[in-house]
Amino acid sequence: MHSMASGFPVGFCFFPRPRSRPTNALTFPSPRQQAGMSSSTRFTHLFAGSNLNRLSVLRSNPAFLTNSLQSPSTRFIALRNLDALLTALTTPTGTSTATTTTTAPTAGIPPLSPHKQHIAYLTYTDVKPALDAGAFHVFLGVDEGDTEGTGEYTSERKGGVVVVKGRSYWAVDLTKSGDLDDGVLAGLDGAFTTKNYAFTPLRSALGSLPWDIESALIAQARSVVDWNVRNQYCPACGKLTESGEAGYKRFCPRPNLDEVGEGEKEATKRCLSLTGVNNFQYPRTDPVVIIAVTHPTHPHKLLLGRQTRFPASTYTCIAGFMEPGESIEEACAREVAEETGIQLNMDSITYHSSQPWPFPNSVMIGCLAQARSVDVSLVDEELEDARWFDREQVVRALARHYGGGPLPGEAQGQGEAEMEIKIPPPYAIAHQLIKAWVEGFKLQPAKM
Ligand SMILES: [Zn+2]
Known part of the structure; x- marks a missing residue:
């Protein structure tokens, strides 16, 4: 869910303090914290129950995003053609198994499997060559309850200093595209093969995914990446769109009126997506x-x-x-x-x-x-x-x-x-x- 007007969650407020004091940190409680909710709700399905603070208020803060992206503790979920990179099936005791009980995805409803598959998390070091080659990436949020992989992201923001503690999660699209070619991907793919990781169609993994935050992370990553892939062109004027807000917005580029002929200027200025509030630009559900x-x-x-x-x-x-x-x-x-x-x-x-x-x-x-x-x-x-x-x-x-x-x-x-x-x-x-x-x-x- 997004707030069209400001990006601030409903009910959000903060009280900035003087910058010279060490206590002037702005905090952005997650919706769960704001609502006084525990980590469990009345009924939590597969793909629900994420405990990330999505921090939509910081999606336009470059310093925060850079810190979050490059932290050694940050975890990346890799997708290729929307298939998530998963570990091999493991038995309930954790031993890898070569056999699979899942069926082909054509039936749409694979059976439950006694074996489990987990997200094959990658690090910034792992994905840096792909990011340098332009791999699309989306900020998913921060798990503020993760005491093992704690990163601290500090960034100045209007009114104070932002301090967020926890482990960051990002999605990265490793689908071959542009500079993200075989030369870049070969190294990554070789490492995946060695570790027995594989890009796995989600439907075929439904019966083997852990029924917890992992499935929720995959749902968020897959839906947002898919929306970006399918909205490369402005629905109002047909121009190539650009990504913003860490993957949660696509916008028609501001026209450079010096580059268009006199006759086109009025039409160029008038792209509907650049005027007022419209529903072209944010991920749909x-x-x-x-x-x-x-x-x-x-x-x-x-x-x-x-x-x-x-x-x-x-x-x-x-x-x-x-x-x-x-x-x-x-x-x-x-x-x-x-x-x-x-x-x-x-x-x-x-x-x-x-x-x-x-x-x-x-x-x-x-x-x-x-x-x-x-x-x-x-x-x-x-x-x-x-x-x-x-x-x-x-x-x-x-x-x-x-x-x-x-x-x-x-x-x-x-x-x-x-x-x-x-x-x-x-x-x-x-x-x-x-x-x-x-x-x-x-x-x-x-x-x-
Ligand atoms: Zn447009």
């Missing part, structure tokens, strides 16, 4: 609603659907992109109606949790809701099937594939002819919505 829908009269039934591209027998919650001018509730109702023909009870739509989804830059807004109709009709043909499933079927799917066992008294389903289904793994918000329903999540009247 696309909201997606995802809904677990319960039956209007049989609350032990849940509506799930599947697309043809899903693995066999896999059913999941209804989901779709929000459209401009829609509330979350309206988007839920529209998507469910379009894909299944089911009408929702608007007052029942209840927010559960949200998940960043860096493919490339979505946020999944998870809700549960009750239907007010029961007949399924695949109106827009996005799904190949949607139907009501009994709680027992869903409980069996959870128990069979993800452990935990059936709930007491529910080991046997009633209908032997009922189809056995699979649901997405726990790292997907759909799984958590379905699990919340099984566990008795209560729908609340919407607060409109």
